[in-house]
Amino acid sequence: MRARLTSEAGDCLPASVDLSPGTTVTLGRSRDNTLVLRDELASRLHAKVYFEDGKWHVRDFGLNGTRVEGQKITGAVEIADGEVIKIGEVVLRFTAGPRLAAKTQLKPAAPVTLPIGRATVGSYHGSTKVHELPAERTLPGDPPPEESANRLRMDELTALCKFMTSAVEARTPHELIVMALRSILHQTTAKLAGYLSVDADDPAPKVVLPETAAVDMPLSRRLTQQAHQTGRTVWLFPELTAAHPPTDSLSSFADAICIPLKTSSGDSFAALHVYRSGRAFDERDVRFIEAVAGYLAHGLEIHRQRRRLEAENSRLRTHTPTADDIIGESSAVIALRQQIFRAAPQAYTVLVQGESGSGKELVALAIHRNSKRVGGPLVVVNCAAIAPTLLEAELFGYKKGAFSGADRDHPGLFQQADEGTLFLDEIGELSLDCQARLLRVIEGKAFRPVGATSDIKVDVRIVAATHRNLDQEVKSGRFRQDLCYRLKVIQIRVPALREHPEDIPELAAFFLARVSGECRRSFRLTPAAMRKLQAYTWPGNVRQLRAVLESAAVMSEADLLDAESLPLGGVSELASAAAVAAADLPPSLDMDEIETWAIRRALKQTGGNVSHAAKVLGMSRDTLHTKIKKKGIERVVVVESPEPPVLPAAAESDWTPTGAMR
Numbered sequence: 001m002r003a004r005l006t007s008e009a010g011d012c013l014p015a016s017v018d019l020s021p022g023t024t025v026t027l028g029r030s031r032d033n034t035l036v037l038r039d040e041l042a043s044r045l046h047a048k049v050y051f052e053d054g055k056w057h058v059r060d061f062g063l064n065g066t067r068v069e070g071q072k073i074t075g076a077v078e079i080a081d082g083e084v085i086k087i088g089e090v091v092l093r094f095t096a097g098p099r100l101a102a103k104t105q106l107k108p109a110a111p112v113t114l115p116i117g118r119a120t121v122g123s124y125h126g127s128t129k130v131h132e133l134p135a136e137r138t139l140p141g142d143p144p145p146e147e148s149a150n151r152l153r154m155d156e157l158t159a160l161c162k163f164m165t166s167a168v169e170a171r172t173p174h175e176l177i178v179m180a181l182r183s184i185l186h187q188t189t190a191k192l193a194g195y196l197s198v199d200a201d202d203p204a205p206k207v208v209l210p211e212t213a214a215v216d217m218p219l220s221r222r223l224t225q226q227a228h229q230t231g232r233t234v235w236l237f238p239e240l241t242a243a244h245p246p247t248d249s250l251s252s253f254a255d256a257i258c259i260p261l262k263t264s265s266g267d268s269f270a271a272l273h274v275y276r277s278g279r280a281f282d283e284r285d286v287r288f289i290e291a292v293a294g295y296l297a298h299g300l301e302i303h304r305q306r307r308r309l310e311a312e313n314s315r316l317r318t319h320t321p322t323a324d325d326i327i328g329e330s331s332a333v334i335a336l337r338q339q340i341f342r343a344a345p346q347a348y349t350v351l352v353q354g355e356s357g358s359g360k361e362l363v364a365l366a367i368h369r370n371s372k373r374v375g376g377p378l379v380v381v382n383c384a385a386i387a388p389t390l391l392e393a394e395l396f397g398y399k400k401g402a403f404s405g406a407d408r409d410h411p412g413l414f415q416q417a418d419e420g421t422l423f424l425d426e427i428g429e430l431s432l433d434c435q436a437r438l439l440r441v442i443e444g445k446a447f448r449p450v451g452a453t454s455d456i457k458v459d460v461r462i463v464a465a466t467h468r469n470l471d472q473e474v475k476s477g478r479f480r481q482d483l484c485y486r487l488k489v490i491q492i493r494v495p496a497l498r499e500h501p502e503d504i505p506e507l508a509a510f511f512l513a514r515v516s517g518e519c520r521r522s523f524r525l526t527p528a529a530m531r532k533l534q535a536y537t538w539p540g541n542v543r544q545l546r547a548v549l550e551s552a553a554v555m556s557e558a559d560l561l562d563a564e565s566l567p568l569g570g571v572s573e574l575a576s577a578a579a580v581a582a583a584d585l586p587p588s589l590d591m592d593e594i595e596t597w598a599i600r601r602a603l604k605q606t607g608g609n610v611s612h613a614a615k616v617l618g619m620s621r622d623t624l625h626t627k628i629k630k631k632g633i634e635r636v637v638v639v640e641s642p643e644p645p646v647l648p649a650a651a652e653s654d655w656t657p658t659g660a661m662r
């Protein structure tokens with residue numbers, strides 16, 4: 001037997017509802033009730049009306065009671081045609097049986113409007129109401145589960161399944177976002193749907209659909225902030241907007257929803273906006289959008305993790321692992337570290353200049369690790385190592401079949417670096433065509449992978465490096481001036497090793513400790529070997545120092561590496577040999593000093609044996625003893641042979657292998 005509840009007084013939404021056996025109608029303040037009561041005295045779930053044993057009943061669940069025909073009821077009571085239910089100030093007339101048809105014709109149901117309810121929390125200007133979807137409630141004696149206002153219908157579930165199935169195919173976060181927005185627009189008939197990063201410091205990736213609404217369409221910053229702060233769905237009540245029309249980007253819409261997208265650890269990283277014209281969203285719309293948003297957030301997190309792994313993988317495959325520790329305590333290296341710390345947190349492009357092997361990549365790594373993008377990927381590409389014809393496809397990606405050999409879609413390095421850092425080493429080697437495309441991306445414009453039909457936008461910070469003088473390259477027409485300006489927003493110059501030779505002992509100790517660990521040995525340097533390293537001019541910089549030490553270590557039978565074992569060739573080796581030889585000469589031509597030098601040298605040669613040394617010097621043992629005593633040549637110094645090694649462990653103790661850059 002059909003029936004109806006019609007509102008006669010108070011705030012109630014909608015103004016009437018049809019009842020049918022097998023369907024329970026809920027009444028209460030919470031927005032998931034069939035009839036939403038805007039009354040301070042109404043509980044979230046206040047009462048239920050249902051059909052049982054051939055009769056209609058009303059059951060009270062409210063704190064402040066329910067009255068039927070003026071009588072406060074306890075539990076469930078039968079309700080008859082024409083009787084009145086009163087909850088707070090809300091009065092509902094129950095009509096059933098034959099009178100229903102007549103009444104329907106006489107008094108059509110009131111239009112669905114959303115009055116400003118007394119129970120509304122906050123105001124439009126103060127804050128929009130935060131909508132919370134309550135947990136399902138079942139109580140003893142409840143009728144069987146019924147169709148509820150907030151349950152997703154078959155068509156919505158179908159749309160959700162369709163979205164989830166296609167989302168698996170999305171190869172980029174952008175594609176996934178577009179799929180989600182399309183699904184929402186289609187299902188809820190919203191006017192506009194948008195995705196916006198929450199982090200204000202990030203150049204926010206923003207996607208707005210339909211495309212005709214364009215990227216210029218502002219998404220309400222206020223709603224984004226609120227969704228981010230509360231961590232919950234923000235639903236802009238239309239009744240509030242009617243009372244206090246918004247002055248921001250929402251002014252042309254009837255209703256708006258903003259949902260925070262969160263990582264699995266609960267941090268909001270973006271917000272989903274859905275705006276509607278004409279009429280308000282209903283509970284099911286919100287449920288549907290929330291379901292899509294949840295899946296989208298999860299999907300984006302998986303994409304992020306995958307990109308990070310891909311980038312790490314490609315870095316490991318193509319690059320020798322580098323420590324992110326920058327070794328050195330010279331003023332040049334201290335200044336370098338300070339520059340890195342200043343540059344890292346900024347969003348600007350960085351140009352790292354310095355000679356080959358001086359540590360430019362290490363600097364780029366340190367910038368990334370000390371930036372806000374540390375959670376994102378660091379993708380390293382050596383522009384000089386990729387054939388110019390392939391570089392464009394590598395950077396921007398390509399579609400399957402775009403050229404011979406393109407047997408699958410390939411996300412470019414820019415896409416791999418999305419939300420992270422792209423280190424373009426040897427940027428001076430880029431072709432002019434590539435430079436033009438790079439400039440567009442740096443300026444925040446979208447790009448199109450080779451063979452693709454649509455554009456992609458990414459959020460990437462560029463750190464570029466070159467050993468060339470870019471200004472010279474610009475003058476000679478090999479490098480675009482506009483790109484040069486863009487890259488040089490922050491410039492960092494890495495000093496050549498010959499500018500900070502005082503760091504050589506620490507660097508040598510660091511590299512020897514590393515190779516010792518790899519070879520399970522304990523390599524050390526003689527003082528002469530160390531002097532040789534410090535006298536050398538290092539055209540190949542720190543990379544060459546590392547290679548020389550590694551080569552000497554693996555080729556040496558002894559753990560103690562002497563000057564001769566260091567493979568330093570050319571003029572500089574002669575200079576080093578001269579320096580070593582010079583260190584072995586008497587300090588002056590003063591006869592007394594020459595004698596002291598000769599005694600020391602003889603003792604050294606004979607391993608501190610005074611008798612043998614006396615023979616070498618052509619004097620008696622007693623005379624030598626007397627001279628040693630007189631000249632104050634300490635026996636402990638004299639007998640040290642071979643020369644004391646330089647122990648890597650001394651510097652090693654200062655080095656933290658996994659620690660952040662000092």
Ligand SMILES: Nc1ncnc2c1ncn2[C@@H]1O[C@H](COP(=O)(O)OP(=O)(O)OP(=O)(O)O)[C@@H](O)[C@H]1O
Pocket residue numbers: 322323325326327328354355356357358359360361362363425467542543546
């Ligand atoms: N200050 C430093 N502390 C520790 N290791 C360093 C330092 N500087 C450079 N290195 C090491 O030297 C090697 C070369 O460094 P890197 O690759 O960063 O140089 P680069 O300037 O980028 O070279 P290229 O111009 O050839 O690309 C790496 O093994 C790096 O770890």
